[in-house]
Amino acid sequence: MKITLGKFDPETRSVPATFKTGEIAHKRSINAVLKSDGSYDAAATRTRAEEVGRGVAAKISLGVIGNEPEPAAE
Known part of the structure; x- marks a missing residue:
């Protein structure tokens, strides 16, 4: 699993993260x-x-987390 972290937000005390394995990005x-x-x-x-990421990987393997469906074309 590849994990990418964004910039620390001191207001929320959080960091945006992307967890990617294969074609699935969470x-x-x-x-x-x-x-x-x-x-x-x-x-x-x-x-x-x-x-x-270990929890995300487990959820991906169980099918709980997957890619978001593409928006419908207008």
Whole structure:
């Protein structure tokens, strides 16, 4: 699974993430990990994303998560 993280949003304390395996891409925000001084911890957030990714992979294998259907042409 390939995991791509976006820019930390200090207002929501989250990071947009894309989890991609094969042709399936799942996008969602994940909670960022903050250091004791309140600053963003990129390395710990990457580890958190990998933990979330294991759950996403399990849901993909069960068919719970798939690609969004294409919008109908007008």
